[in-house]
Amino acid sequence: MLPANSQRHAGRYAAFAHRLSGVLLAVFLPFHFLALGLAIEGEARLDSFLAWSDQPLVKIAEWGLVTLLSVHLLAGLRVLTLEFLPWRGPRKAWIAVGAIVAALTGILFFVSASA
């Protein structure tokens, strides 16, 4: 059993990661919608954007966004679980498993994009 303040620290990190990932995703979202909206101008217009996005820096940014989305999802599920379910299990384990799953999701995306 971990000391209570260690649990609190982990919880604080999780809360910070939840908020930071949320802010970054909120900033990204309008640009994501604008990019997809290019399809209104036709398939060729969307294709030219996709061709532009096929460069290392953009791929790294995409990997970052997928990882951020995973972090936000898992941290959000943690909040919902703590608030609405009677679960009182090892909360720090949830945070560690969540961080690993988010990192693995990012790695899986990167591997799939590189193949």
Place this chain on the structure above:
Amino acid sequence: MQAAALLFLAQRASALVLAPLVLVHLGLAIYAIHGGLTAAEILGRTQGSAGWTLFYGLFVVAAAVHAPIGLRNVLREWLGLKGLGVNLVLVGFGAVLLLLGLRAVAAVTGI
């Protein structure tokens, strides 16, 4: 019901809607990026599809509710910003997300 309680409920309800949608979106992103993205591949999947229109339409509406409320909490906690001005800017941000998002859904589904 107080405004704060309503916002709390809207934030949690939209999160419950978003969670499974995000899970599918992440899976699809990992699958679709394999071998590179093309407009033909994306549009071939989405054009004329009532299912994807409903999926992404719901996604956009839930995100347009969820994101401004989350930003409102962060602005208050991190920067101490609150009040009518902040609320109006965030309502505007939610409206922009909704309009751009629904436009994107219409663009990729053709519906």
